Amino acid sequence: TDPARIRNFCIIAHIDHGKSTLADRMLQVTGTVPEREMRAQYLDRMDIERERGITIKSQAVRMHWDVDGAAYALNMIDTPGHVDFSYEVSRSLAACEGAILLVDAAQGIEAQTLANLYLAMENDLEIIPVLNKIDLPAADPERVAGEIADLIGGDPDDILKVSGKTGMGVEELLDRVVERIPHPVGEADAPARAMIFDSVYDPYRGVVTYVRMVDGKLTPREKIQMMSTGAEHEALEIGVSSPEPVPTKGLAVGEVGYLITGVKDVRQSKVGDTVTTKLKPASEALPGYTDPKPMVFSGLYPIDGSDYPVLREALDKLKLSDAALQYEPETSVALGFGFRCGFLGLLHLEIISERLRREFDLDLIATAPSVVYQVTAEDGTEVTVTNPSEYPDGKIASVREPMVRVAILAPKDYVGTIMELCQSRRGSLMGMEYLGERVELRYGMPLGEIVFDFFDHLKSRTQGYASLDYEPMGEQEADLVKVDILLQGDKVDAFSAIVHRDNAYHYGTMMAERLRKLIPRQQFEVPIQAAIGARVIARETIRAIRKDVLAKCYGGDISRKRKLLEKQKEGKKRMKMVGRVEVPQEAFIAALSGD
Numbered sequence: 001t002d003p004a005r006i007r008n009f010c011i012i013a014h015i016d017h018g019k020s021t022l023a024d025r026m027l028q029v030t031g032t033v034p035e036r037e038m039r040a041q042y043l044d045r046m047d048i049e050r051e052r053g054i055t056i057k058s059q060a061v062r063m064h065w066d067v068d069g070a071a072y073a074l075n076m077i078d079t080p081g082h083v084d085f086s087y088e089v090s091r092s093l094a095a096c097e098g099a100i101l102l103v104d105a106a107q108g109i110e111a112q113t114l115a116n117l118y119l120a121m122e123n124d125l126e127i128i129p130v131l132n133k134i135d136l137p138a139a140d141p142e143r144v145a146g147e148i149a150d151l152i153g154g155d156p157d158d159i160l161k162v163s164g165k166t167g168m169g170v171e172e173l174l175d176r177v178v179e180r181i182p183h184p185v186g187e188a189d190a191p192a193r194a195m196i197f198d199s200v201y202d203p204y205r206g207v208v209t210y211v212r213m214v215d216g217k218l219t220p221r222e223k224i225q226m227m228s229t230g231a232e233h234e235a236l237e238i239g240v241s242s243p244e245p246v247p248t249k250g251l252a253v254g255e256v257g258y259l260i261t262g263v264k265d266v267r268q269s270k271v272g273d274t275v276t277t278k279l280k281p282a283s284e285a286l287p288g289y290t291d292p293k294p295m296v297f298s299g300l301y302p303i304d305g306s307d308y309p310v311l312r313e314a315l316d317k318l319k320l321s322d323a324a325l326q327y328e329p330e331t332s333v334a335l336g337f338g339f340r341c342g343f344l345g346l347l348h349l350e351i352i353s354e355r356l357r358r359e360f361d362l363d364l365i366a367t368a369p370s371v372v373y374q375v376t377a378e379d380g381t382e383v384t385v386t387n388p389s390e391y392p393d394g395k396i397a398s399v400r401e402p403m404v405r406v407a408i409l410a411p412k413d414y415v416g417t418i419m420e421l422c423q424s425r426r427g428s429l430m431g432m433e434y435l436g437e438r439v440e441l442r443y444g445m446p447l448g449e450i451v452f453d454f455f456d457h458l459k460s461r462t463q464g465y466a467s468l469d470y471e472p473m474g475e476q477e478a479d480l481v482k483v484d485i486l487l488q489g490d491k492v493d494a495f496s497a498i499v500h501r502d503n504a505y506h507y508g509t510m511m512a513e514r515l516r517k518l519i520p521r522q523q524f525e526v527p528i529q530a531a532i533g534a535r536v537i538a539r540e541t542i543r544a545i546r547k548d549v550l551a552k553c554y555g556g557d558i559s560r561k562r563k564l565l566e567k568q569k570e571g572k573k574r575m576k577m578v579g580r581v582e583v584p585q586e587a588f589i590a591a592l593s594g595d
């Protein structure tokens with residue numbers, strides 16, 4: 001296709017603002033998917049995605065659209081909507097010349113949309129603002145159009161009003177895509193350079209790599225080369241999705257399509273990498289490639305220890321389709337054999353544990369999420385700590401923790417309560433801006449404070465109205481300490497935590513108290529202590545058993561924890577020995593899952 005007849009665009013939208021519905025409608029209006037084959041959320045393939053209504057993996061679809069008798073190829077590149085996948089978002093944006101900024105006319109812009117909009121603007125994309133769900137009685141197009149114009153300039157009356165549901169305005173939108181978005185530009189005769197913006201594992205075909213051709217061309221059967229690693233593969237098949245895969249004779253400047261090389265692991269075809277040909281390799285890779293870096297770590301343990309091999313196999317399998325997932329075996333006194341896993345963020349963690357539960361039928365317990373700390377000992381040695389139990393015991397010179405730039409968008413009435421929450425989480429205010437009735441607050445905050453139920457608190461303080469986004473912002477030194485929990489003098493590894501010195505006491509007393517309620521009495525008295533190094537900061541005692549009170553050692557309210565306990569088969573109680581103390585594994589699990 002002549003690059004002048006190509007338009008590459010994506011849709012930037014907050015979750016639930018109707019991106020999938022609009023995409024479906026576009027497929028229909030352009031005749032890309034025949035009426036009888038149309039089904040809702042055509043592009044969201046994964047079950048979990050569909051159920052939770054989130055898009056995890058991006059994909060590209062080619063559509064045809066005529067304007068004034070001329071045929072155009074529109075490539076719609078789907079971007080993942082969530083912060084955890086911001087690197088993937090940035091690569092999908094880099095594959096486009098323009099973006100549709102889709103905003104629910106009954107809601108207005110959200111923090112997530114803002115973050116991605118800024119990213120699109122930094123990439124010099126042409127932005128087409130669109131109000132969606134215009135059919136809703138609650139739609140307030142005037143107000144939302146005002147908000148959008150405040151943000152990106154332009155005339156509010158010029159903003160298109162559409163309904164993905166009824167199809168209203170969708171044809172005008174397609175016309176506008178052709179009209180406003182610049183066509184791709186590249187050098188047709190230069191050595192091939194294609195940017196990988198997505199890479200998906202398919203159990204039948206191996207890895208399917210989605211690329212945007214920048215310069216030159218790729219043809220089937222050609223030897224190709226990944227520029228970050230130098231790895232060579234054969235392009236077994238090249239094609240475009242419309243939206244089912246259709247093999248083609250190759251891809252040329254500006255085109256978007258897929259290639260299949262028979263590799264079995266997405267790590268061999270990394271998002272952001274540049275593909276060139278072996279025969280005539282490009283000398284310089286396209287800019288912007290980075291390796292995905294896990295930000296949040298958690299230990300995953302099978303509740304039934306005999307499931308360990310299943311868990312290993314499951315992780316091996318998930319890794320094929322998820323280049324960002326990391327794991328290595330670890331053992332815990334309290335929880336037995338499991339894996340230390342690294343994730344891009346909390347949602348990534350949730351998705352993986354959910355998939356393990358659902359697709360592999362595993363019952364799992366996850367330890368509290370932890371971030372990556374850089375610890376410098378007094379003798380100058382540096383340690384990277386992703387698991388509190390690896391925290392060095394000797395004298396510590398300094399600890400650095402990852403920081404993030406947080407953006408919160410909420411109705412302005414909630415400013416006070418949000419500021420209070422952010423301050424209690426060691427946030428420092430970086431800026432504040434009013435957008436009509438709403439306010440955008442920007443904070444610098446330790447990531448460690450966010451991975452711990454920050455979002456839940458934010459939501460409950462704002463009746464669910466606040467939205468949140470964050471991005472990495474380097475590291476900062478902080479007064480952090482490791483709190484250990486000891487049973488009769490023995491450390492229980494799964495409960496060690498790295499916390500700010502000011503929160504150490506709170507964490508220590510909370511855990512000690514929780515364990516006192518959960519651990520059954522023994523023949524002897526069992527002290528539970530929380531300690532920083534050798535210094536005890538909190539203490540509880542489990543009194544010794546009295547002869548005639550054998551039954552019902554568990555007291556107290558463990559209502560929600562019971563759910564977990566019930567899963568345990570009767571007569572199959574696993575006891576863990578911590579020193580001389582016998583603890584049922586479920587007590588540990590309950591203590592970890594309590595709030």
Ligand code: GTP
Pocket residue numbers: 013014015016017018019020021022052053054055081132133134135136162163164165166
């Ligand atoms: P993610 O995939 O999670 O990003 O969500 P999405 O933005 O793709 O939203 P989706 O298309 O799934 O739509 C969210 C909800 O809004 C669904 O219940 C849709 O039926 C509804 N919806 C989407 N577009 C419209 C519209 O134009 N009008 C009305 N009334 N409802 C709509």
